[in-house]
Amino acid sequence: MGRNPCFSNDGLNKGAWTTMEDKILSSYIQAHGEGKWRDIPKLAGLKRCGKSCRMRWLKYLKPGIKRGNISQDEEDLIVRMHDLLGNKWSLIAGRLPGRTDNEIKNYWNTRLGKKAKQSVHSPPPPPLSSKGKSALGSPLSTNGYQGLPSSGPAANKVVQPQLAGRTRETKLDAATPATSNLDTDVNRDFWVGPSTPIGSICEILGDSEASTIHHGITHDVQQNQSWDLDAFNFGNGADGRFHEDGGEKGNYLEDLDIDSLTFLFDSDLWTCP
DNA sequence: AATGGAAACAACCGCAGATGG
């Protein structure tokens, strides 16, 4: 797992992207598709590193990206998602079509975070660091954010039985048939532990989805397991948000083949309060 | 009109998981 020394390369442009650079990148990707980010600068003739190209495309240039004017509904959702998930920006962004993790993160840091501080009714959850430094290392932690470990090493020692050892793509495939419209290029790991309140899940996901998910959790809790809701495509990845005709996909379970989830339905105990 | 601080936004950077040779 070596580091990618992308930004240390000399001779590359840094800072704000110019209109010309944007045009070059957009036309190149539209002609050749995404991927091979490291090669794109060379092939497209950009003096940028691949990482920078990827970021520029995914967060700003890609068709379907909405900019600015975050609505009240979106703001409410961000707040509730953050209450539940912490700083899982990509996951939160997955529930907001057209929004990027970076935009939501900035929005939170500059506006909502301050509001939250000002109106503290209960201690906010600690941030969920991707570096595994959070206190949420255990899925059974008792800090009010039970079962939401970071994606760091500790988190990944919590392995769900059906999906253990699978890649991101194949993890998703485990719950989605090959014919599914769901995009497989997602990385929306969402860890919910056995103590995550069903009410919180219902509030955000809606009753049916939450019930399904919570049932899955419970099923595995009985076996001392944890759940990775990636298998449900929780937080439909930005890449898979739109149909080719530009229409928005159903974000949630409607695109799933429910038959593939039947192993979850061996009980109907879980309904939202 | 000038200026300094705050807010907002864009981009950089480091880390870590996934993957393939």
Place this chain on the structure above:
DNA sequence: CCCATCTGCGGTTGTTTCCAT
């Protein structure tokens, strides 16, 4: 199994814009 590389996430920093004085 090991290692190099690719990809993605999230924290942080730099820059620009806005606004009050």
